[in-house]
Amino acid sequence: MTDAILxxxxxxVVYGDFQALFGVSLHVxxxxxxxxxxxxxxxxxxxxxxxxxxxxxxxxxxxxxxxSLAALAPHKRVAAGIAMVPEGRRxxxxxxxxxxxxxxxxxxxxxPWNIDAVMAxxxxxERLRRRRTxxxxxxxxxxxxxxxxxxxxxxxxxxDEVSLGLAPIVVKQVYDAxxxxxxxxxxxxxxxxxxxxxxxxxxxxxxxxxxxxSFSGRPGExxxxxxxxxxxxxxxxxxxxxx
Amino acid sequence: xxxxxxxxxxxxxxxxxxxxxxxxxxxFGVMRFVNLSHGDLAVASAYIAMSLSxxxxxxxxxxxxxxxxxALVVGYLLQRLLFDRIVGVDPSFQIVATFGLGVVIENxxxxxxxxxxxxxDVGSLKLSGFKINDKISIGWLPLITLGCAVLVLSGLALxxxxxxxxxxxxxxxxxxxxxxxxxxxxxTVWGVAMAFAVATAALAGVLYGTRSSFDPFxxxxxxxxxFEAVIIGGLGSLWGxxxxxxxxxxxxxxGRQIDPQYGELAGHFVFLAILVFRPTGLFGKGQLR
Numbered sequence: 001m002t003d004a005i006l007x008x009x010x011x012x013v014v015y016g017d018f019q020a021l022f023g024v025s026l027h028v029x030x031x032x033x034x035x036x037x038x039x040x041x042x043x044x045x046x047x048x049x050x051x052x053x054x055x056x057x058x059x060x061x062x063x064x065x066x067x068s069l070a071a072l073a074p075h076k077r078v079a080a081g082i083a084m085v086p087e088g089r090r091x092x093x094x095x096x097x098x099x100x101x102x103x104x105x106x107x108x109x110x111x112p113w114n115i116d117a118v119m120a121x122x123x124x125x126e127r128l129r130r131r132r133t134x135x136x137x138x139x140x141x142x143x144x145x146x147x148x149x150x151x152x153x154x155x156x157x158x159x160d161e162v163s164l165g166l167a168p169i170v171v172k173q174v175y176d177a178x179x180x181x182x183x184x185x186x187x188x189x190x191x192x193x194x195x196x197x198x199x200x201x202x203x204x205x206x207x208x209x210x211x212x213x214s215f216s217g218r219p220g221e222x223x224x225x226x227x228x229x230x231x232x233x234x235x236x237x238x239x240x241x242x243x
Numbered sequence: 244x245x246x247x248x249x250x251x252x253x254x255x256x257x258x259x260x261x262x263x264x265x266x267x268x269x270x271f272g273v274m275r276f277v278n279l280s281h282g283d284l285a286v287a288s289a290y291i292a293m294s295l296s297x298x299x300x301x302x303x304x305x306x307x308x309x310x311x312x313x314a315l316v317v318g319y320l321l322q323r324l325l326f327d328r329i330v331g332v333d334p335s336f337q338i339v340a341t342f343g344l345g346v347v348i349e350n351x352x353x354x355x356x357x358x359x360x361x362x363x364d365v366g367s368l369k370l371s372g373f374k375i376n377d378k379i380s381i382g383w384l385p386l387i388t389l390g391c392a393v394l395v396l397s398g399l400a401l402x403x404x405x406x407x408x409x410x411x412x413x414x415x416x417x418x419x420x421x422x423x424x425x426x427x428x429x430x431t432v433w434g435v436a437m438a439f440a441v442a443t444a445a446l447a448g449v450l451y452g453t454r455s456s457f458d459p460f461x462x463x464x465x466x467x468x469x470f471e472a473v474i475i476g477g478l479g480s481l482w483g484x485x486x487x488x489x490x491x492x493x494x495x496x497x498g499r500q501i502d503p504q505y506g507e508l509a510g511h512f513v514f515l516a517i518l519v520f521r522p523t524g525l526f527g528k529g530q531l532r
Binding site for chain 1 (some may be wrong): 355407410413414416417418420421422423424425426427429511
């Protein structure tokens with residue numbers, strides 16, 4: 001726990017009358033890849049939004065490198081080193097591919113990633129450089145979203161449903177990019193419905209069920225059956241696994 | 244020849260409408276914000292220019308070197324202190340708050356300057372111009388106004404395309420939450436956008452005051468012309484705003500040529516026709532381009 005780059009303690013998030021998260025606690029250590037798995041509506045994206053500051057926290061704390069993020073606006077969290085690839089990519093339509101990438105480096109945080117490094121890591125983007133974004137395929141948009149997030153030179157990158165709506169072969173290409181994302185020691189927190197993909201790349205995982213952590217562990221140390229039980233909320237699943 | 248003259252004069256007036264509309268288009272494009280006090284801010288700027296001109300004994304156009312920076316500051320502070328609270332919430336809050344602000348401005352102007360009509364004295368420039376032929380002449384002041392509109396819109400377009408803050412404007416216009424995830428401080432973007440919006444309103448107000456008389460309650464009419472230019476050109480489209488202003492000006496001039504009473508009516512008809520047949524305007528898609 002001492003190396004935790006991110007700590008979430010007893011987190012409650014409420015939208016109006018609807019409570020999305022109930023006392024969620026987790027930690028992510030520097031250099032790890034941690035996956036959050038869970039069905040649609042389990043609260044995965046809400047958790048990431050609470051970390052980035054887009055969702056308002058009702059109770060509990062989110063700490064980054066040992067300091068609470070409560071007072072930091074979303075743009076200051078990016079400047080502190082937290083970047084996100086949002087669900088649905090959310091590419092800027094009125095900007096070209098190159099401008100989308102450049103705007104990802106708005107905070108001008110120092111680090112190995114710049115426009116040339118991103119283009120070198122993702123040659124696909126180099127080919128699309130001058131293009132408008134409205135004609136891009138799902139895979140091209142996802143690659144662009146990842147390259148754009150790297151421009152912030154993050155220490156922690158949050159990937160929200162990167163496989164959603166993509167063909168299996170494209171999903172593989174996107175997941176093949178994760179070692180590139182991690183190549184400079186960046187920590188990855190991945191939210192995903194595709195359990196197999198999420199566990200294949202994860203050092204550890206948490207399972208969210210109806211706004212609560214229902215299970216956690218290390219992929220190689222937990223049976224598929226227990227993970228399935230936790231994912232669907234079957235009896236006996238509310239426990240901790242590998243750790 | 245009289246029709247050609249009408250089109251020419253309408254185009255020149257369209258420059259003024261475009262200037263009134265630029266700030267509305269900018270505020271809507273960047274933050275989906277409708278400022279009903281826009282026309283009143285323009286008229287207030289004309290009054291302030293009048294007072295400063297009398298005090299300093301400067302030409303009102305020279306007074307712009309004071310009024311425009313002041314308008315930038317007022318716009319930024321208005322956004323940060325007041326409008327920030329009503330961006331992104333129920334649009335009825337925007338309508339009530341900015342309409343209320345407009346009423347406050349009108350009444351403050353009334354208290355300070357009374358309801359008497361005023362004008363900005365630019366001396367011989369007001370009526371001077373040059374002849375193209377016996378039937379067509381062009382006034383310097385309308386030409387300067389159109390030139391200002393083209394210059395302002397060109398500057399804004401360059402700013403949007405070439406600068407880091409301009410990219411942030413466009414990203415915020417597309418998706419404010421995604422922009423925040425890029426590390427963009429959208430409140431600063433909104434503040435700067437409103438600063439530009441109020442400054443263009445001030446420029447329009449002062450130029451308007453040099454060619455027409457104004458009174459404390461003239462803001463809403465200027466607002467309507469600005470809105471019509473924005474709607475005709477397309478919401479959020481800066482160059483569409485210029486085209487919209489010119490179309491409105493030409494429509495009014497042609498209407499006035501048919502019958503002096505048809506001028507404004509013709510402009511409103513064109514506006515309504517655009518609303519019916521092309522509700523997004525000629526160039527509008529909702530984002531800043």
